[in-house]
Amino acid sequence: xxxxxxxxxxxxxxxxxxxxxxxxxxxxxxxxxxxxxxxxxxxxxxxxxxxxxxxxxxxxxxxxxxxxxxxxxxxxxxxxxxxxxxxxxxxxxxxxxxxxxxxxxxxxxxxxxxxxxxxxxxxxxxxxxxxxxxxxxxxxxxxxxxxxxxxxxxxxxxxxxxxxxxxxxxxxxxxxxxxxxxxxxxxxxxxxxxxxxxxxxxxxxxxxxxxxxxxxxxxxxxxxxxxxxxxxxxxxxxxxxxxxxxxxxxxxxxxxxxxxxxxxxxxxxxxxxxxxxxxxxxxxxxxxxxxxxxxxxxxxxxxxxxx
Amino acid sequence: xxxxxxxxxxxxxxxxxxxxxxxxxxxxxxxxxxxxxxxxxxxxxxxxxxxxxxxxxxxxxxxxxxxxxxxxxxxxxxxxxxxxxxxxxxxxxxxxxxxxxxxxxxxxxxxxxxxxxxxxxxxxxxxxxxxxxxxxxxxxxxxxxxxxxxxxxxxxxxxxxxxxxxxxxxxxxxxxxxxxxxxxxxxxxxxxxxxxxxxxxxxxxxxxxxxxxxxxxxxxxxxxxxxxxxxxxx
Numbered sequence: 448x449x450x451x452x453x454x455x456x457x458x459x460x461x462x463x464x465x466x467x468x469x470x471x472x473x474x475x476x477x478x479x480x481x482x483x484x485x486x487x488x489x490x491x492x493x494x495x496x497x498x499x500x501x502x503x504x505x506x507x508x509x510x511x512x513x514x515x516x517x518x519x520x521x522x523x524x525x526x527x528x529x530x531x532x533x534x535x536x537x538x539x540x541x542x543x544x545x546x547x548x549x550x551x552x553x554x555x556x557x558x559x560x561x562x563x564x565x566x567x568x569x570x571x572x573x574x575x576x577x578x579x580x581x582x583x584x585x586x587x588x589x590x591x592x593x594x595x596x597x598x599x600x601x602x603x604x605x606x607x608x609x610x611x612x613x614x615x616x617x618x619x620x621x622x623x624x625x626x627x628x629x630x631x632x633x634x635x636x637x638x639x640x641x642x643x644x645x646x647x648x649x650x651x652x653x654x655x656x657x658x659x660x661x662x663x664x665x666x667x668x669x670x671x672x673x674x675x676x677x678x679x680x681x682x683x684x685x686x687x688x689x690x691x692x693x694x695x696x697x698x699x700x701x702x703x704x705x706x707x708x709x710x711x712x713x714x715x716x717x718x719x720x721x722x723x724x725x726x727x728x729x730x731x732x733x734x735x736x737x738x739x740x741x742x743x744x745x746x747x748x749x750x751x752x753x754x
Numbered sequence: 755x756x757x758x759x760x761x762x763x764x765x766x767x768x769x770x771x772x773x774x775x776x777x778x779x780x781x782x783x784x785x786x787x788x789x790x791x792x793x794x795x796x797x798x799x800x801x802x803x804x805x806x807x808x809x810x811x812x813x814x815x816x817x818x819x820x821x822x823x824x825x826x827x828x829x830x831x832x833x834x835x836x837x838x839x840x841x842x843x844x845x846x847x848x849x850x851x852x853x854x855x856x857x858x859x860x861x862x863x864x865x866x867x868x869x870x871x872x873x874x875x876x877x878x879x880x881x882x883x884x885x886x887x888x889x890x891x892x893x894x895x896x897x898x899x900x901x902x903x904x905x906x907x908x909x910x911x912x913x914x915x916x917x918x919x920x921x922x923x924x925x926x927x928x929x930x931x932x933x934x935x936x937x938x939x940x941x942x943x944x945x946x947x948x949x950x951x952x953x954x955x956x957x958x959x960x961x962x963x964x965x966x967x968x969x970x971x972x973x974x975x976x977x978x979x980x981x982x983x984x985x986x987x988x
């Protein structure tokens with residue numbers, strides 16, 4: 448728990464905390480660095496913006512070279528997207544999202560979640576494009592069992608990077624009122640807080656993840672009591688980072704809030720249209736004491752079964 | 755009993771340790787927002803190119819000419835009038851009036867040549883045209899909605915909104931057939947008078963209706979015709 452508190456303190460130090468750790472420290476096997484890269488609401492912006500406020504920014508060929516540059520410098524990169532890949536340029540109207548998925552696959556995205564606009568050609572339209580995506584879509588609170596998308600998605604995935612276990616799960620927004628029922632058909636929306644608490648607990652305490660990330664399309668914050676990333680962070684227990692979308696919010700820096708255990712949760716979102724990429728580096732330190740405890744945790748599970 | 759208690763206690767302790775037993779702990783983090791303005795990755799460009807070439811060919815087609823710039827606006831606008839009137843023509847007598855929302859018209863159309871791309875920019879969504887039958891109460895709610903919002907794209911009817919009264923046609927009609935998009939018909943933009951009403955599809959997307967109309971016409975000359983008047987400073 449002490450380390451957790453140190454983390455909380457260090458978050459506020461931000462860059463200072465990191466710059467104190469020299470390369471020689473990284474040579475130490477006890478220190479690991481994980482780099483999270485993230486996008487949201489790219490809305491079919493294959494090419495850079497041609498006019499307006501964001502003229503010259505974005506573009507998937509440009510994003511790809513930026514990501515390769517980062518991959519050359521960083522050993523452990525996880526590349527994630529928080530949904531609304533579809534809709535916004537004629538590329539989607541003409542090709543139905545095929546090119547978006549192909550290019551994301553080429554960039555080696557590790558996972559994405561579903562946004563409301565990813566239903567714009569219906570669940571059939573989404574299903575047709577899945578063959579072009581080599582990365583998984585994670586969604587924990589949509590139930591597709593009575594639809595064509597049955598068994599096509601997992602709620603979460605655990606990634607192993609340099610000995611660090613990273614659990615990622617996805618949370619979608621309520622579709623009713625936002626997407627016509629003809630498009631989402633029998634897709635059932637489940638409560639984001641209940642789903643998040645269930646899967647974040649599972650990831651952190653049963654699958655022993657060192658970092659738990661929620662890919663969310665709920666939206667950053669609302670004036671009403673509507674469920675948002677901010678509410679989700681405060682009403683859950685085991686999420687370290689929420690990568691958000693939907694509200695196209697340009698955060699200069701992540702928002703830091705506290706969960707039900709009074710531990711810090713980081714929320715980030717980087718606008719829309721592929722204008723920005725978010726980069727969050729986590730530094731981990733090995734906790735030696737825990738080796739024995741882990742063995743006994745297996746023992747606990749076995750015992751439980753026999754009682 | 756005692757042994758069960760001991761077992762439970764030991765399990766509780768183990769569970770407690772387990773709950774903070776993750777092998778690695780986060781000790782610090784750093785964040786950065788990076789603007790995407792790099793050089794292009796050539797392998798990605800190679801994938802995009804065939805898609806882009808075909809798309810540009812479609813998008814750059816000139817389909818019409820407009821004498822003036824078409825902008826959206828309140829209470830009444832050239833762009834709103836254009837889109838409503840052509841949609842009513844498309845409905846071919848099946849609807850009495852037409853309503854859209856200013857928020858749904860996403861761009862202006864500059865004076866001069868109109869390309870397919872211009873229409874995609876105005877209407878990027880896949881919204882379909884639908885017709886709903888409104889009773890007089892619901893129709894009055896629709897008029898109030900238009901008056902309260904300061905004007906929305908409307909066609910087929912003239913409205914004069916005074917402080918407490920709305921003067922318009924169709925007051926004596928029992929059923930008013932309203933043409934709109936499925937997005938609005940499903941209650942989008944808070945058009946509550948449409949919720950749970952039966953929707954009759956006319957079988958065309960709004961964007962395609964605009965494109966087809968433009969292809970049929972050589973030149974368009976859209977006017978503001980005072981179909982929407984707000985009095986008493988409304």
